[in-house]
Amino acid sequence: MATTILSPGIQVGLEDSHGPGNFEPIHHSPDHDNVVFADPATNYHGHPHYGRILITLLALLAVSLTVGYVFSPALAIVLIFATAAWKVAIVMRNFMHVKYEPLFIFIAIAAVLLIIYAFFFGVYPDITAVPRDVTFPR
């Protein structure tokens, strides 16, 4: 079994029989159905303090619920979506362990966001510039 050192204190083993595609040491049960992760010490994912992260997320939710009562509507909308984006970043980084993932994952996510961004601004003139052909009571 080859071993590679990712960072001081973290070692990741490579099981030769499974080729380079398997990054973590893998153990098999006799029925070959029980593939499990290695013990935490050899997994390249770290584990932040999840309780604190949950408290932060709940605090941000409380902020997004209260800003509407404190600030002007325009500023409140900006703050509400800023806290939503912050919450998404926290969940992705800590719960989904993106902060421990390789560059490829960052690029894949960035590509998705770029596609959505391009879609929004590509369609924006078509939807907003067309004259309204429907009426509604005011």
Added chain:
Amino acid sequence: METQQNHLTIPIIKIPQGRLGMWVLIAGELVIFGGLICFYLLNRIRYPHWGDMAAHTNTFIGALNTVVLLVSSYTVVRAHQAALKMDVAKVRLWLSCTLLGGILFLVDKSIEYAHEISEGFTFTSPKLVAAGDHVGSLFWSYYYIMTGLHGAHVLAGMTVMLIILIQTRKGKNMHRVELAGMYWHMVDLIWIFLFPLLYIAK
């Protein structure tokens, strides 16, 4: 800093296959929901009247569902942590808590839907259409598509979680706990954006 750089340079072929596959699935799901959210936003900008329609959504239930999903994201990540330690009892406990969160979410959603429908706000909203308010009716179409599709994802996540809960009874397939967790976090992420769009921005 050194640790971070080392993680960034891990080659793609060394990412565990299950995790990589899940990231591909998540990327696809984000494009689907991203497109829906884009169209909602564009129409929201185009029709300020949608703000009046959004005023009918129940912010309390929306906020409660956000809390439920955030807490269930926490419980599923604790299940993943327990799976790494091969602690079957804790895995089953945390997965059960996550399932309970999913059930609570769907119960809340059902209560909310029942209320909206009783007010006459349905997928087609005949009362609004009869009054000539086609734009208002369009809001409810988006509302039901976005929340309904998200609810379907919650149900799918719960089904997967239940299967894994059964499989892990004898300590089998513990690596799948992380993959189910990633899917559940994605469901949480989407709701984090749906909540302000449909419930707060009025």
